[in-house]
Amino acid sequence: MRLEGVFARYGRRDAWVLQNVDGEVRQGDTIVITGRNGAGKSTLLRVLAGLLPVGRGKVRDRPDIVGWVPERFPTAQPFAVLAYLQGIARVQGLSQSLAQKTIDAWGERFFLTPFFATPLEELSKGTARKVGLIQALLNPPQLLVMDEPWEGLDAQSQAELPAVVEELTKNGGSCVLTDHRGRAADLGDVRHWQVHQGVLKEEDAPAPQEDAEHHVIEIVVRTDEVGTTVEWLREAGYDVHGTRERR
Numbered sequence: 001m002r003l004e005g006v007f008a009r010y011g012r013r014d015a016w017v018l019q020n021v022d023g024e025v026r027q028g029d030t031i032v033i034t035g036r037n038g039a040g041k042s043t044l045l046r047v048l049a050g051l052l053p054v055g056r057g058k059v060r061d062r063p064d065i066v067g068w069v070p071e072r073f074p075t076a077q078p079f080a081v082l083a084y085l086q087g088i089a090r091v092q093g094l095s096q097s098l099a100q101k102t103i104d105a106w107g108e109r110f111f112l113t114p115f116f117a118t119p120l121e122e123l124s125k126g127t128a129r130k131v132g133l134i135q136a137l138l139n140p141p142q143l144l145v146m147d148e149p150w151e152g153l154d155a156q157s158q159a160e161l162p163a164v165v166e167e168l169t170k171n172g173g174s175c176v177l178t179d180h181r182g183r184a185a186d187l188g189d190v191r192h193w194q195v196h197q198g199v200l201k202e203e204d205a206p207a208p209q210e211d212a213e214h215h216v217i218e219i220v221v222r223t224d225e226v227g228t229t230v231e232w233l234r235e236a237g238y239d240v241h242g243t244r245e246r247r
């Protein structure tokens with residue numbers, strides 16, 4: 001998928017939010033978009049997902065199946081969680097039995113099953129975000145676009161996200177996301193796009209800085225303790241660079 005000279009804005013009289021953006025998303029890519037508040041990161045995600053039409057320029061070869069995970073999942077809808085996900089699966093063309101199997105599997109994986117009967121309006125912010133995530137994954141997307149996916153999720157679900165991204169990209173999908181908390185360090189090989197005042201620049205991975213006052217320690221923990229350990233270290237103020245399987 002390619003963006004060629006893309007300009008985007010929200011109203012015909014507004015200033016351009018994105019200006020002359022060129023970029024290519026290739027199969028298997030994970031791209032992390034960074035930039036200051038208001039730089040245009042979410043706007044770029046909406047353009048990629050096809051939710052905001054471009055004012056000038058072209059978007060070429062957007063995949064047919066795009067999953068969109070919004071920063072705020074809209075809970076003002078008159079459905080319980082399960083009925084909502086079943087409705088989304090139906091719209092996406094999944095058969096009833098496949099839909100149920102898929103919803104059950106994601107519900108287990110993200111600890112959402114106990115909330116299946118809860119009305120969307122009664123969900124906490126974090127639980128609502130899980131619904132926002134799962135609805136985007138029901139029909140495996142060829143492009144997954146996520147706005148701050150770690151935000152508001154519980155520690156176990158946060159720890160599960162890198163595996164979800166890896167499964168998708170290994171199967172030829174691509175993933176583009178924003179992450180102001182630095183959690184994308186858990187994702188392995190990623191490309192970095194930086195947005196500054198609506199202009200996009202591709203960056204090399206940030207170079208490790210020489211720093212005589214800090215050292216890096218590698219620690220080994222049990223697989224089922226990775227999420228809680230990472231969370232615990234971050235809460236204690238440590239900078240966790242990433243996790244990997246022991247080889």
Ligand SMILES: Nc1ncnc2c1ncn2[C@@H]1O[C@H](COP(=O)(O)OP(=O)(O)OP(=O)(O)O)[C@@H](O)[C@H]1O
Pocket residue numbers: 010017035036037038039040041042043044
């Ligand atoms: N729905 C909207 N209608 C009008 N203007 C908008 C809308 N959404 C964003 N903007 C404007 O577009 C600009 C870029 O916003 P955007 O949300 O893309 O930035 P961002 O980099 O994602 O910021 P943040 O990190 O704060 O989420 C801002 O000036 C913002 O006010």
